[in-house]
Amino acid sequence: MDDDAELVESGSFRVDRARALEKLKEFQFSDPALFILAFARCAVAAGASSIEVASEDSGFIIRFDGKLFSHQRLNAPFEALFAEEGDRSEADRHLALGILGALRTTPTTLTVESGPAENRIHLALESVEKFGVTRKKSNESKTRINLQWGKNWIGGPRAIPVLQEGCAMLPIPLSIDGAPVNRLPDSEKVPVHEFTAGSVRGFLVAAPLKDGLFSFGSENYPSRLYLYKNGIRVDTVEHDFPVAVDAHLEASDFSTNATYSGIITNPVFDAAVATARAHCDDLVQKAAAEQTERAARDLRGYLSIHGLGTKKIPAWLRLLGRSPLASEQKRDEIESLRREARVAAWLRHTASSILSSPERDATSQSRTALWDCPLYVSATGRPLSLSQLNRQFKRIGFIPVTDPGSVYPDAWVFRFEPFLHVVWVLDKNDTCLVNLFENNLSEWGAVRASWDIARLPFRKMFKDKDYYDTQATEAPVEEGP
Numbered sequence: 001m002d003d004d005a006e007l008v009e010s011g012s013f014r015v016d017r018a019r020a021l022e023k024l025k026e027f028q029f030s031d032p033a034l035f036i037l038a039f040a041r042c043a044v045a046a047g048a049s050s051i052e053v054a055s056e057d058s059g060f061i062i063r064f065d066g067k068l069f070s071h072q073r074l075n076a077p078f079e080a081l082f083a084e085e086g087d088r089s090e091a092d093r094h095l096a097l098g099i100l101g102a103l104r105t106t107p108t109t110l111t112v113e114s115g116p117a118e119n120r121i122h123l124a125l126e127s128v129e130k131f132g133v134t135r136k137k138s139n140e141s142k143t144r145i146n147l148q149w150g151k152n153w154i155g156g157p158r159a160i161p162v163l164q165e166g167c168a169m170l171p172i173p174l175s176i177d178g179a180p181v182n183r184l185p186d187s188e189k190v191p192v193h194e195f196t197a198g199s200v201r202g203f204l205v206a207a208p209l210k211d212g213l214f215s216f217g218s219e220n221y222p223s224r225l226y227l228y229k230n231g232i233r234v235d236t237v238e239h240d241f242p243v244a245v246d247a248h249l250e251a252s253d254f255s256t257n258a259t260y261s262g263i264i265t266n267p268v269f270d271a272a273v274a275t276a277r278a279h280c281d282d283l284v285q286k287a288a289a290e291q292t293e294r295a296a297r298d299l300r301g302y303l304s305i306h307g308l309g310t311k312k313i314p315a316w317l318r319l320l321g322r323s324p325l326a327s328e329q330k331r332d333e334i335e336s337l338r339r340e341a342r343v344a345a346w347l348r349h350t351a352s353s354i355l356s357s358p359e360r361d362a363t364s365q366s367r368t369a370l371w372d373c374p375l376y377v378s379a380t381g382r383p384l385s386l387s388q389l390n391r392q393f394k395r396i397g398f399i400p401v402t403d404p405g406s407v408y409p410d411a412w413v414f415r416f417e418p419f420l421h422v423v424w425v426l427d428k429n430d431t432c433l434v435n436l437f438e439n440n441l442s443e444w445g446a447v448r449a450s451w452d453i454a455r456l457p458f459r460k461m462f463k464d465k466d467y468y469d470t471q472a473t474e475a476p477v478e479e480g481p
Contacts, residue, residue: 021078021128025100028259033158035101036062037166037232039145040174041260042094044230046143050173055160059109059148067091068143069114074123075133077112097259099125102147109148117141166233168226169201169250184248191287191343195279200251200272204283206346207244223247225273227263229254235262239273243284243350247276281366284350288369291347294340295374295383348375351386352432358390375432379422386436392421398442399433401425 029035039062043051046066054061073080073092077099080092095112102110103125115121120138125131164181167174174181185192190206207223225239228250241247249272255264263269351370361367371390374383379402393399400422422444425433433441 017082018129021081021100024081024259025104025128028097029101029104029261031158031162032101032104033162034166034261035098035104036159036163038094038098038101038260040163040167040170040232041230042091042098043143044170044172044232045090045094048172050175051170053160053163053174053176055177056148058150059107059146060160061147062145063140063142065142068116069095069112069121071115071121071133071135074112074114074121077123077125077131078128094260098145100128103127105149107147108150109146111146112143113138113140113146114143167231168233169203169228169248170231172231190339190346191283191290193279193283193286195275195282197272197275199253200249200275202250202272202276202279203248204276204279205246205248206283206287206343207246225249225276227254229256229260229263234260241277242280243353244346245280245283247273249273249276281364284347284354285366285369287343287347287350288366288373291340291343291373291375292369344375347373348430348432351375352435355386355436358387376423376425379424382421384421384423386432389421389423389433389437393437393440396420398440399423399437400444401433401441402444 040051043062043064043066046064048064048066050064052063054063067089069092073095078096080089080096099110099112110125112123112125113120117138117140120136120140122134122136123131124134160176163174164176167181168184170183174183184203184205185194190208192206193204195202195204222238223241223244224246225237226233226246226248227235227237228248230252231250234254234256239247251268251272253268254272255266255268256262257264347370355361355367355370358368358371361371371387372385374385376384376386376389378384389399400420402422402424423433425441430441
């Protein structure tokens with residue numbers, strides 16, 4: 001091949017490389033704000049001990065220690081994307097991907113500084129093809145990435161929430177404006193179960209509510225699977241789990257695509273998901289045990305609010321939770337009650353999904369715990385478990401229910417309530433009760449209650465106020481006179 005042909009090929013290669021970078025810039029991330037996770041991966045790969053983010057009026061600055069970038073690397077910021085495997089480091093590659101992603105958001109300023117304080121390397125970029133490197137002295141000893149958007153503050157605001165969510169399993173501390181960012185496990189609001197199996201680390205979190213404070217709705221909840229490598233989120237997909245959970249899985253040997261925007265399905269991935277599925281029972285058992293403990297401690301007050309239903313939370317409660325005149329203690333109490341109501345709703349949804357009968361479920365510790373933990377409240381405020389309701393259902397053939405939003409219609413009926421479990425239902429279509437008791441719910445009003453009481457086997461058998469709770473053997477329904 002002659003010299004002219006070689007020159008043309010060389011020029012053609014440079015043009016192709018620029019085009020490739022432009023395409024990668026536009027399509028590597030489904031969400032432009034994901035560029036910030038590439039910078040977090042860069043910090044981890046560089047061996048940083050922490051990451052600091054400082055927000056400003058029109059942008060933010062990222063700082064991290066660890067490996068410093070050389071003049072050679074910053075002078076060719078995208079070379080790591082084209083270099084052979086052995087000629088690049090992961091930190092160089094993630095820095096290049098982060099810069100490309102940031103350029104997509106059209107910042108007015110994008111600079112990277114690194115190197116020792118006496119000989120800092122300063123990279124300033126305007127586009128894929130237009131950038132420059134200078135040297136300067138500085139008191140800074142860490143790598144520093146400065147992103148500013150000026151008045152058109154479009155790409156930056158969403159990047160900070162993406163960083164907070166995407167670094168939920170980050171192995172090093174992350175702070176934003178001096179405040180540490182919470183990482184899993186955070187069990188203050190919902191039940192969380194942590195597990196480790198070989199190189200896989202995971203957290204199962206009770207899924208968030210879909211339909212208000214107390215209800216998941218009747219539809220199946222599509223569980224979400226959050227996938228991480230080296231502690232930073234790579235992808236989120238919907239997945240079929242036995243119960244409604246958000247599953248967070250992290251493994252250093254997960255395989256990713258070239259831009260770290262997806263995890264490749266392979267035996268490592270399949271084994272990790274199988275392990276997470278197997279630990280769902282542990283989350284159910286843990287949440288049920290916590291619910292039982294709360295019931296023994298102070299469930300009555302919780303249930304008084306819990307029983308009010310999704311649309312019937314009184315205005316005073318909502319206002320008290322937000323009012324500046326309310327004490328901090330009162331706000332904390334209300335938030336605690338809301339958390340407990342949310343957990344009970346998740347447990348009811350789970351019960352509706354996985355329980356069959358106490359006899360068939362007896363071999364499973366988690367399902368037995370779910371039958372036995374208190375998930376409902378009676379008309380007089382007593383906590384009720386599904387086991388209690390099931391024993392009553394076997395004897396009388398239905399579940400008496402009443403609307404918690406109204407005054408109980410007949411006060412005299414309270415005389416019989418200790419012997420019967422009249423349930424305050426949150427929803428007439430409560431899927432847990434409907435599914436487990438085959439829709440045999442009897443809404444007690446004045447006429448219906450009188451008829452049901454007349455035909456029930458009351459007479460002398462009710463010497464024990466907890467009669468239905470203490471009977472281990474089931475008896476056929478005895479007709480009244």
